[in-house]
Amino acid sequence: MSASSYRLINFRPNPAxxxxxxxxxxxxxxxxxxxxxxxxxxxxxxxxxxKMGIAVSxxxxxxxxxxxxxxxxxxxxxxxxxSKPFPIPPGVQSPVTWVExxxxxxxxxxxxxxxxxxxxxRTLGYRLLSAxxxxxxxxxxxxxxxxxxxxxxxxxxxxxxxxxxxEGEREILLMEPIVPGRKQFKSDLKTVATGFLAYRGAIDAxxxxxxxxxVAYVTTGGxxxxxRMALDALHAAAHxxxxxxxxYQRDRFIEQIREVATHSPHVMDL
Amino acid sequence: xxHPVGIEVVTGVHDLGPMERPNSHDAAFARDSTGRLWxxxxxxxxxxxxxxxxxxxxxxxxxxxxxxxxxxxAQDSEREWSWLSQWLNTTEHWGEHMAGSxxxxxxxxxxxxxxxxxxxxxxxxxxILADVDDxxxxxxxxxxxxWDAAVVGYIGEFEQLGCxxxxxxxxxxxCLPLVTLRDxxxxxxxxxxxxxxxxxxxxxxxxxxxxxxxxxxxxxxxxALQRRCTAAPNIVSRYLELIGDLG
Numbered sequence: 001m002s003a004s005s006y007r008l009i010n011f012r013p014n015p016a017x018x019x020x021x022x023x024x025x026x027x028x029x030x031x032x033x034x035x036x037x038x039x040x041x042x043x044x045x046x047x048x049x050x051k052m053g054i055a056v057s058x059x060x061x062x063x064x065x066x067x068x069x070x071x072x073x074x075x076x077x078x079x080x081x082x083s084k085p086f087p088i089p090p091g092v093q094s095p096v097t098w099v100e101x102x103x104x105x106x107x108x109x110x111x112x113x114x115x116x117x118x119x120x121x122r123t124l125g126y127r128l129l130s131a132x133x134x135x136x137x138x139x140x141x142x143x144x145x146x147x148x149x150x151x152x153x154x155x156x157x158x159x160x161x162x163x164x165x166x167e168g169e170r171e172i173l174l175m176e177p178i179v180p181g182r183k184q185f186k187s188d189l190k191t192v193a194t195g196f197l198a199y200r201g202a203i204d205a206x207x208x209x210x211x212x213x214x215v216a217y218v219t220t221g222g223x224x225x226x227x228r229m230a231l232d233a234l235h236a237a238a239h240x241x242x243x244x245x246x247x248y249q250r251d252r253f254i255e256q257i258r259e260v261a262t263h264s265p266h267v268m269d270l
Numbered sequence: 271x272x273h274p275v276g277i278e279v280v281t282g283v284h285d286l287g288p289m290e291r292p293n294s295h296d297a298a299f300a301r302d303s304t305g306r307l308w309x310x311x312x313x314x315x316x317x318x319x320x321x322x323x324x325x326x327x328x329x330x331x332x333x334x335x336x337x338x339x340x341x342x343x344a345q346d347s348e349r350e351w352s353w354l355s356q357w358l359n360t361t362e363h364w365g366e367h368m369a370g371s372x373x374x375x376x377x378x379x380x381x382x383x384x385x386x387x388x389x390x391x392x393x394x395x396x397x398i399l400a401d402v403d404d405x406x407x408x409x410x411x412x413x414x415x416x417w418d419a420a421v422v423g424y425i426g427e428f429e430q431l432g433c434x435x436x437x438x439x440x441x442x443x444x445c446l447p448l449v450t451l452r453d454x455x456x457x458x459x460x461x462x463x464x465x466x467x468x469x470x471x472x473x474x475x476x477x478x479x480x481x482x483x484x485x486x487x488x489x490x491x492x493x494a495l496q497r498r499c500t501a502a503p504n505i506v507s508r509y510l511e512l513i514g515d516l517g
Binding site for chain 1: 286287289290299301305307309357359360361362363364365394396401402404
């Protein structure tokens, strides 16, 4: 009996960030080639856009064309690649199921459903920014009492923490993700609007040559009405509200993050 | 007045890693100083002829309306040129099941016309990217890539070709809906006839500049392109017959 092995089918949407999603595997067993499919295929909310979600589902449909153990059919474009082969331990009764379980176990957290327990709004937002290739510029949790040299220390008692921030030289971005698919969606809007309004007052009052932009960004998912509601609710509190489903807005947002981070005094650390 | 539309020259390009796909000419992912992502092919891996063919094919394609990723060239510290093609992260390659769902048949027909004009027989499935259409997600928007095998990269051979076609490769993309694409390809051929000589001259000048060739080279390339464009309806019509014979 010949040894069984598998090669992972990886989707790499952004070669700059190195983020990879395992969509399945080519399994060599019982003298033939079979295909294991990842139990959970990442959707638009993890990948960063509806379009990419569709592209991935199309790739998964193409699994039926796979007939070789060492290469993908030509229709798989440059976004997909095969890993090196890995052995399947002898004695495994059902190699395909074994590989599918393995993929599920090694699955990274980017593809957890939006409403799963434990995936906080902040984490979901950070995953999305990583998928956009700018995760390395984003710092977790802005604490007004200490961050950016305690810039807003004087106002700390009236200011909440902010999910994440990007440091520049004279300007920072204070960013809050809005996840339309969350149960707490409406209360999130209220919390972010209240927090941003408090920051607006502090930013206007502090006079030390530094400033901040308050950015709310709506992640993928939810209904069109929810997305519109988010934009309406936050436009008066935030300096900028981004709908990441909109290509131009998303690109401008990513550009802005890069632009601000490029002027960070710690740019060499990035 | 025709404005020159030259190939963009990009600076500060650094590699992010190999593409790990077959037939990719050792292509690598790369990023430029403004953060744009590219697929980079180094001249050493596909010769100066391939680079010239990419430049001319892309520029003629742009002049006639082919949908193709943004392209540029870059020179590294060793003064070696690379061809850069914009990274599109939602694409797969052409597959026969897409034949009834092409979002941009006009641009695809034009691609076939340009293949005929620059004598590119290498339109295999891997040289057509299929993207999710922005307006109708059930359709495929096709992008043309890789003109590097076109005869136009070899000026002497291109001149000798006269008004003949280069036979397409055996694995030419099958099932392209030629009945639909034919009219678009012939319309593109008519547009080619009317391309101003000045515009073809600019295209030849771009090739000459990157390859650091002589004025005579530019003049020969421009002349050969003009002759092909003048005869475009015949050349394109014959080429469509050739690929139609492939099935």
